[in-house]
Each structure stands twice: as structure tokens, then as C-alpha cells.
Amino acid sequence: MSAWSVRAAWIFPGDRGPIADAILMGDGTTITGVLPSKRAADSIRKSAVHWPEAAIIPGLINAHTHLEFSDLECPIEPRDRFADWIRAVIRSRLSSDRDVHHAVKSGLAEVHASGSAVIGEIATTSWERDLSEEIERWTSTSGAIVHFQEVLGFNPDLVEERLRAIREDFLSQPKIPGWHPGISPHAPYSLHPDLFEGLCQLAQEYNVPVAMHLAESQAEIDLLNHQSGALVALLREMNLWQDGLFRPGSRPLDYLIRLAKLPRVLLVHGNFLSQEEIEFVARQRRMSVVYCPRTHAAMRHPDHPWKMMRAAGIPVALGTDSRASNPDLSLWKELHWLHKKHPEEQASELLGMATINGAHALGLPDFGSLSAGKRAVFSRVDLSPISLKDPEQSLFQGTIHPVKIVKGMPTLVDNVF
Numbered sequence: 001m002s003a004w005s006v007r008a009a010w011i012f013p014g015d016r017g018p019i020a021d022a023i024l025m026g027d028g029t030t031i032t033g034v035l036p037s038k039r040a041a042d043s044i045r046k047s048a049v050h051w052p053e054a055a056i057i058p059g060l061i062n063a064h065t066h067l068e069f070s071d072l073e074c075p076i077e078p079r080d081r082f083a084d085w086i087r088a089v090i091r092s093r094l095s096s097d098r099d100v101h102h103a104v105k106s107g108l109a110e111v112h113a114s115g116s117a118v119i120g121e122i123a124t125t126s127w128e129r130d131l132s133e134e135i136e137r138w139t140s141t142s143g144a145i146v147h148f149q150e151v152l153g154f155n156p157d158l159v160e161e162r163l164r165a166i167r168e169d170f171l172s173q174p175k176i177p178g179w180h181p182g183i184s185p186h187a188p189y190s191l192h193p194d195l196f197e198g199l200c201q202l203a204q205e206y207n208v209p210v211a212m213h214l215a216e217s218q219a220e221i222d223l224l225n226h227q228s229g230a231l232v233a234l235l236r237e238m239n240l241w242q243d244g245l246f247r248p249g250s251r252p253l254d255y256l257i258r259l260a261k262l263p264r265v266l267l268v269h270g271n272f273l274s275q276e277e278i279e280f281v282a283r284q285r286r287m288s289v290v291y292c293p294r295t296h297a298a299m300r301h302p303d304h305p306w307k308m309m310r311a312a313g314i315p316v317a318l319g320t321d322s323r324a325s326n327p328d329l330s331l332w333k334e335l336h337w338l339h340k341k342h343p344e345e346q347a348s349e350l351l352g353m354a355t356i357n358g359a360h361a362l363g364l365p366d367f368g369s370l371s372a373g374k375r376a377v378f379s380r381v382d383l384s385p386i387s388l389k390d391p392e393q394s395l396f397q398g399t400i401h402p403v404k405i406v407k408g409m410p411t412l413v414d415n416v417f
């Protein structure tokens, strides 16, 4: 291993406020410390790579993607009518000319270039074996991929077969370095209860994380509460609706109670979780929520309760969601958008959602902050003269460049793909 150090006008460690004129030190791909440069030894200060007009931030954690849609040039519409949007997504999925591998490759490249080192990816196919080269390239930048295999279906006769496939074709496969398997029971409105239960049991047996879309739309709440509304109409149209599958008065809490027994759970969106449900989630140590700001806004849902969740103690992570609902896969743009909407928030506070909270949500303790012992995965943000004075107000206006340690030197790598 070889020691290196880099000095910048500001370092945002991810788990606390920024440090002015600071030095980040490392050995190989491991961080050994971060401190104000005046406290560093002379020899370290002199040998450090110096970025006097930049900030250093941890590699971002994009906790929710569906890379299979990354070849879409623009989002699928109408995003402001959930059941109609699902209809259009199904149509797009069924169109035969989609090249999933090509889409995933371009998605990985786009996510990496925008400063994300880790993704929480939901996939309908096991692309990891065919794209091992791309995974290697991703992990060569010290990043990681959590691959949640998505499962859905209402047919009770197919439950056993689906569970067997997940067990044998996915969970029992040899491990790939930097790639972590997880399970995604898609959503309450797309799962037979027996399939949901079987997937929960598999997550416990294999000790893998689970990501589930929950309380995403009013239509989902209507389906659960009184078996009516736009999603029920859609399921009837598709000949999938079965009377008696959901009992009157069902709600997201019923799912939360089962999910709370699992090793780690990422609740995707949670837009319509009630106060009682938010308090329930806050009491679970290994349960997080991922909020996708621009997708949420495009869907025209009521305001997302992320501040209420944060106040209750829930680690809220951030994601881009897919290009089916968002114009790009840049978590950096997500942060910029969120800060513009909430200028009262400090940049370091929002950055924590995109770093340390994401690491917690995905169960990757080596990531998410710049502190001794963690992975040296970080980006340089070039700041304007005004931003240099007060980056808490304007950090996200800067240009982001992922950094890779090459031969013991922090080096900008805008394109590894």
C-alpha cells in the first residue's frame, strides 16, 4: 500500500459539517484520517495534492435505481397519474426491442460520472453474470452495487416456482466482489401475500437486505384500505384482481410489521406513510426510507414527509429512481434540486442523506463518510469564488468529478466506462 494525502479548501466528511482548509489522508484504498491542514504534519502538508478551489465529498450513494430503463431518452408519461404511468411502464417493458444489458451499461456509466460510488439497484433480470466486466470496472473505483432482485406476481400457483428461482438462480450463486445480493418484493399492489411471505423468509434465511416500494401512491392506499381505486381498476383490466386477496382495512403498517423482522429493509418512497407508520419505522434500527426528490415532484404527490421522518429519527436516503420517471440518473442534480427547494437546509445536512444515510440504508458500513478506516471513495467539487466562501449554501452548484486512487495518487476519473 502507499500513503497519499489531498488538501482542499473544504472537506465535507458526510457525517458532520464541513472542515475548512482540510487534508484527507489515505493508504491505498483506505482512508487513514481527515483533519484541518494546520494540524497536519509539515511533511504531509507539503506532499499533499492541493485543490485550493475545490471541496472534497464522499462518493455519493444512489439508494434507488432501476438501470434497466437507462436507455430511455425521456421519462415515460403521464407521471402525474400513477396507475396510468404504471400502464405505460408495462407497455414499455413489453416492447420487444429493449436491450436490457445495453441499458444497464449506459446507466452504470451515467451514475458513476455523476459522482455516485454505490447504487441500490432494483433489477428484474440477473444481469450480473453477463455484465461481470462492467461490475469489475465499477468496483475498480472502490464502489459497490447492491442488486435487489425484483419479484412480483399474483398467481398463487407460481409462488413456489418464483421462490425456487430466487433461491437457486440468484441467492445461491457464487459471490462477486463488490456486488451484494438483495431481494425486492415489488409492492403491495403487485404481490400475492404468499409470495411476499416467502420472500421475507428467504431474506431471513440468506441474511440479505430487502427493498420494497411501499405507500407510494394514493391509489395503493385505496387498494389496501377498501379494495377500490385506480390500481384495482388496472388489475381488473389485466385479469389479475382476485376478490378476498386483501382484507378491508389493510394498510402499509401490515407490511411494515412483517418487514420489521428482516435483517435490513429499505422502504422505497414511503410517500403516504401515516404518522403512526412513520413512528413505527423510526423504532426499527435497520429500516430506512429512500426519497427520490425529482421523481416525487413529477408524480405530483403531496409533499414528501422526509422532514417528519428525519425528526422521528429515520435515516432518509436519496435516490434518482429510473429514467422511466426522471430525466437523468444524477444524484448530484437531485441534491441541487432539493437544496433549491429547501434553501434553509445546510448542504452538509442534505449531503448526509446522499452519503452516510445511504450507506446505513444499504448495510455498507465501509462507505458513506470520509473517516479513518472507511473506503477512499470520494469526489472533487470545483467551486466558484462565491461558493468557496460559503459552500453550505452553494455546494451543489459546483461541478463534480469522481476521484480514483491511481498508483497512490488521487486522480480525477470522469469516465471509467
Ligand SMILES: [Zn+2]
Residues within 6 Å of the ligand: 064, 065, 066, 122, 213, 268, 321, 322
Ligand atoms: Zn422504484
